[in-house]
Amino acid sequence: MAFFTGNMNGVGCVVRTGALAATLQGFKCPQWLSRLLHHLLPSMELRDQYDLLQHEVAELRKRLLEAESELRITRHAFESQDGILVTDANNIILKVNSAFTRLTGYRQDEVLGMTPSLLKSGRQDASFYRRMWNELREHHYWQGEVWDKRKDGTIYPKLLTIRAITDDRNHIINYIATFSDVSQQKEAKENIYRLAFYDPLTQLPNRRLLMDRLSLALVNSQKNKTYGAIFFIDLDNFKTLNDTKGHDFGDLLLTEVSSRLRSSVRQNDMVARFGGDEFLVVLEDISADEQLATQGALRVAEKVCQAISHTYELKGYRYHCTASIGISILSGEDNIHEILRRADTAMYHAKQTGRNTYCLFDPHMQEMIERKAGLEADLRMAVSQNQLLLYYQIQVDAEQRAYGAEVLLRWLHPVRGLVSPAQFISLAEETGLILPIGHYVLSTACQQLKAWERHENTRDLVLSVNISIRQLCQEDFVKQIRDILEATKINPSRLKIELTESLIMEGTSDNAQKMLELQQLGIHFAMDDFGTGYSSLVHLKRLPLNQLKIDRSFVGNIVHNANDAVIVKAIIAMAAALDLQVIAEGVETREQMEMLRQYGCTAFQGYLFSKPLPLEEFHGLLH
Template sequence: MQISELVEIFAEHTDIVFWVRTDSEMLYINEAYERVWGFSRKALYQNPNSFVELVHPEDLPELLDYLQSDKKQTPVWSMQYRLVLNSGEIRWFEVTNKLIDVEGRNFPGIMIGTAIDITQEKRISDKLFASEEKFRMIAENTSDGLLVFENNQVVYASPAYFKQLGYEEQEELGRDTASIADLLHPEDRDATLHSIQQAISRGDEELVYRFRAQSKQGDYIWREDHAKFVYDDNGNYVRAYVVARDVTDHVLTEQKIYDLAMSDRLTGLCNWFKFTQDYAMTKDDGGDKVFILLDLDGFRLINDTHGHHQGDVILKFIGSRLKKAFPDAKIARYGGDEFVLLFNSITDNQKQMNLGVEFLAQSILSEVARPFRLYDRSTIRRKYSLTAGIGVMTFKGYIPLQEVFRLAEIALYNAKHRDKNQFAIYDEQMQQCMLQKVTMEEQLARALVDKELEIYFQPQFDLQHRCVAFECLLRWFHPQDGWIAPDQFIPIAEQMGMIVVIERWVIQQVCGLLQSKVFKENRADLSASINISSYHFLQEDFESNLLATVKEAKVDCCLIVLELTESLLISQKELVSEKMARLKPFGFRFSLDDFGTGYSSLSYLKNLSFDQVKIDKSFINSMSEEAKDLSVVKAIVALAKALELELVAEGVESEAQQAILADLRCDLLQGYLFSKPIPKADFINKFVITKG
């Protein structure tokens, strides 16, 4: 909960509302402090205990006792005392503090407090003892209800008392204490009656208690009763005078403060602060628990391409779906695009529990992946789907929440490292993987600056064995660890968002190469294929940055082929189509990479403006031995020919494979049979200068 939100809500509230830590640091106090007490809030922020100077000398000892004792750790505390205001007037106030605590905190607790002016109420209560006549006159002209009890009977009830409960004055209400008790809410009845009996048995003169009372209409109002007890000379209870006040609005305000402090304002789920409190209450529960940490895949891209408002809409969707689909779970939004879920035991059988956890995690992923519609920046409503990564921590009994979260986070990193839409259940081996991944993130952030990243080039040949194009492939040579495989560091770069910077650098380097003197004089016809990640391609400024880079290098756009993957098309087909349509007129060509390995759909080739299809090397590797793979390759070739698409076979490693592809009239061949990916200098010498 942000202080700014409290300021907005309670700035004009008539009661004084404050937010203070138990170490006396004042976090917030509304303007009513200045209006009611007549003193500057600035002084109170500087010294939260400065208000003590305003307390009436007779009430000061009790207040100081509270401030200097452990009573500040009491969940709910209330006290009445007098203040000498700036004008010299003495007024009574009732101050109520509610402590919000967090299990395992390393900071002081926070108290939400209110201060209500009860001067009129105290004056009425004091006057009750002055005279019966004055009492009756006051009673019938105040909004507070007044009751007089004698011998367990109501001997007097004021008109306001009836009005509070929705009755006409002449309507009969039970006059004995049992009938009055029947009006109390069942959850409040026993505690309220017990506190009254205890006060009388101790000989207390006053008691303040709060409860819910049922009205004639059947609903409940919140009442706060101030009772004064009268005893005879022998100390026997004789009579009680009760001032009954309707504090429903005040209680609702308190509850609103509490709800705002404990809930996520965007999704309506509880926030992490409230989740920690609820988790602490499970300390005595020895059963099995399942803790799940969920992080949306590519959510930053949604914010970047559609704006934060649409991102907020998605978070509301996800929160609502999780709450509806898993009503028995304790669900909270941890922050950003992360959610946490806590489930009680699924089963006592460990094997069955593991299966149950896997099914549960998969169910959550399926719930997140259900399509929804969003308005893009052009106000067109489009269909989208999201995926998520899930880290699962299962345990028995009680483990501090910080440790549970840490281990679930390790499992989440493991799931994210595999791919999108994955879950992982924590085991001890993940700890080492997590440390390695964090180390790689730190090293990768420095790799581009330290010039550890290089571009290697792999030629593509036509059926006449001429090099007519090349693919640009990123390589990382670590000074200590040597070569790091692309499938290890590229997914991490995508998760970090660093892939945008890296691929922009690649485009700049390739454009510089195509415009270099050696290329222009020897192989000005060579085209370059550049792999573009989905995160980068969907950036709002992708087209403008690409065009600016190509224009600055004075490169013909027809020489650049942008390779896209199927995963990009699955989630953002419409947006991808629009971006391709905007770039095609400039001459850029598009290639569908690794065709046949994902959720290949003919509609992608039919409806999107691809120029080229690349057959994945997994089919090429086994097509000479596996009839099914050969059939797949033949089908892809036939499809590409029918749609007039250029066909590239990657991963060609044997002459047998080359012969099959030549018979199928595949347009371009690429693989170790011809050349491995090689550094720029070697590529220029072998395939540019010598025109290989």
Template structure:
């Protein structure tokens, strides 16, 4: 280590001359001292001088040899230093040329080396930063960039601690705003000859582009495995790759189709011309798209929307075909369903009004050409609204489906059965005969079959339901008639069947139209009447047949029409039931009667029960029981002074629910009476099951009891049966003394009718109650 220092301070040559000069000076001084101290004649002096000269010569020789040695060492050192310098320059050149970053630290964790690539990656080359602060100083994050690396997660720190790091991905986001990168770090420890750890080196490989490429490949794979089925073929059209959606859609596995052409999917629905046009457009424009009917592996033919594109290389040569396919069978079915629903009823599947008009116009044109007579048959379920309102729409819908099914079985192939809406159906019968007489006979026979089939019991869910149908018929020959005319005429005939008692067939007559207009006018007037309070309550006394005393009354509704005067219930109640107005009208009557009776009680007038007629539509509603309880609670009327009169029809639909409702009403204290008893045909067997108090004998039996033995027998039978069941009886419509005597002698309990008093307005009946004791019918 001295040679470089000497060489640096004096120079090797100057050092040699200095040493030689000092040596000569020393020898000369020694000779002069000897000469001074010894005479020259003395042999000892010359011997001493000789010795000094010999030493001088030896010194010169030694100095020369030393100089050569020093010069040799100097040259060797110079060559070694030059070699080391060149080696360092070569190493620096290598470090600078390496694209990977290299970072070195000593065993104490101090950074000692950054190559240019590392400086570029990390954006900082300060060597004074400790290893345990590298993560924060250089912005080292986890591979996903989610969080900054902790001290023990840093590659350098891990290398010093663990001795090795392999393949650690690091996301670098330099704090000074440098370029963000993803680096792959590998670390090794450094050791001296003795194997002692003296530091660590970490290489950083930039994999940013590789990660981006991987992401792009993943995206490409995701796109390829997207919702659309995809095929990649070579330039000859041979399948090279298919995606998972293709397998799901066609049923073919990749092995099934590899090396084959897409023609394996052909369904046979397209001719050669179709495919020639496809290939022509594909080669001319580079792409084609359209709908193709293909075939799955299981043989199912289905429509698919197909897009085909050409893939070319840099020279413009076709290298691949890319085809994407979407199964549109569901879409086509949906479109077909939408189209079906546009012309068909969603509940029954029958043609709707739109399609009916089209078919009817075709039938009119056919009749006009052939001269044959056709017919339009309008069919409506009787009292369907009662069933629908009381038992719910699920039961109602089930009944309509069964209704339609029965009609379908009776329809000829060339005829049309349609649902107009609700419970209204229409049938168009073509070419029934050459004239009206033969057509009338034929359509009447068909309509009778309809009526008989529709009258059979309906078993819907847990219910056994009974109903009838009203049928209107009109003939047509296509001479100046329109579809609207035919439907209107058949509808008019159907309403005529309803007005005449339902469960009937009626043919259209011109005068029916005026009656229909009158009915529509009354329906409109009724709605106005409810708004303007034109309905008034009348009361008819009910008499104890033995004492002649006033024991009750029946509330009767009258319509005070501004032009027609008072209208009886027989004229407007059926319309109210058909239109649903009976619900609000019935609630009005029930509340008014309870309120009025409570007022009479508070005024100190005699307390008697008031009977209220309840429509089957009203009674079968699910909220009827709550409605009665609410009205009684609101008016604070004792339930014993309310009597509900219901016809046998109300009991026919659902005996279980009717029984439950009556039981609850009876438990509440409300009196129950069956009105018009004897006119029905199904409730006699249920009398002993029902919680009822009274049978009201229909006036049709009482009118002729003195002259008609059958009616007399029926009346006595009803009274006897009621007595056996511990039920009271009341005869209505009593107009003569003979009728009164007959009922009295037969054991009837109560009577009402014009013989005693006609129905009177509320104000007059109030006066009757005030003169209670004066009102008595003497025997």
């Protein structure tokens, strides 16, 4: 029955059946067999065709199932999370998916027969689309970021991919576009960028972006042969606002200052927050002439100073702020760090000359900074190598009998010699070295009081010690004094602590409480330089004081200046009314002393009696 097999081709099957008949005719077979075969052959041909049809049906069924599977996959792919748009060769929309509707707001029936141009936002110009279509025609593919517009008018960024579909002759017959909304990705990327390059409080460029911009400014300055300038701006007394009103008020001030700075300079100038209460302004391309550029920078600095100094309204609180500005002229021959150093130096000079001003860098400023840095290094060495000495200036009563002394700090430098306190005390305050120095002075003074207790002619002496407000502001200052008293076992009433009037006024209520605790231990307090600050009777009543010290500026002119005489007389009378002792410092003549005695002053200190002396000479003076 091999003749029933074949190549599944109908023609081949029929040929095989006909060949069988011809072959049978060539054989000599019985007549009855020949008639039977002629009778069966038509049936065999029909059966062969039936088998062929069955096979073709099975093949068609298989192909149909495959097509349905592919269609199902295509349908699911078409309804993906990405928007899909299909157009014909003329860019007429034929079909969109549900994601298209979700992303754009347009239903399919609203866009069929339209072109994708209805989605344009207007942010891309005609040249952008020309480049897109040129690439599609050449490569049948384009991908990029496009800003489109939703039905509600919202403009958003999307990542768009377009593929051109061609026929067998490579003619474009369709375009398929897929796109996704990348708003969140762009926003996240922009947030990362802003966090990296912008200050989160003021939204100004931060130090990192400033350095990049400054580098570019130097390159442009060299290329264009022009001069610019950089301002280093530091707010005056900003810490006071933070300490008294809180950091939220400080943040409000910084935000307002940044706004005023932006409005005070040109749009292409850069304002940056350098850190804390420090700002930098970069002025580019002021002039090709250095002198004109300098004059222009000074005019802008004046404008900035005025803008910052106007009163601020911070949550209903009126605050007056000023700034110190250092200016450095910028040219392409400079480097970043040198420019910043010069501007910073000029800013510190502006602070030293009274604040609320601006200062142009001068080379002499750098010399001053270097001398100051050298002095600071030597002072640190002096603390560790015991180069600091205590001198003593006698204090006398109305009969010129010694009742005490003021301990004064001196610095015996191995090369500089004896360094005046006026040269290093303010530096010690600024650098924080005043804390270990102050502790050393207090401890040494108490040790000296203990030594004096052993001798009859010195056991009743009172020793006055100046302390800085930074010492008093230490949280453990009371404990430090307790520890010193415990270690030396002195009579606390023989120790008198002097605080300058201006520093007491800058202090806080916590400092008054510390003074009260120390007074309860027996320690006395004197207000030094009284009359030079802004004390009120309320402050004098609130503070636990025992003595007022009349400043030498009034005593020196008391004989020849009636106003000074009236002031001194009033101070003495006020002290008596408040039950406070009074001592006058800077007494240099007998006329001054007699006048002070007439007004009621009973204690004196000055060159009339003795200049400050080393301990051995002071002991000789007492004898």
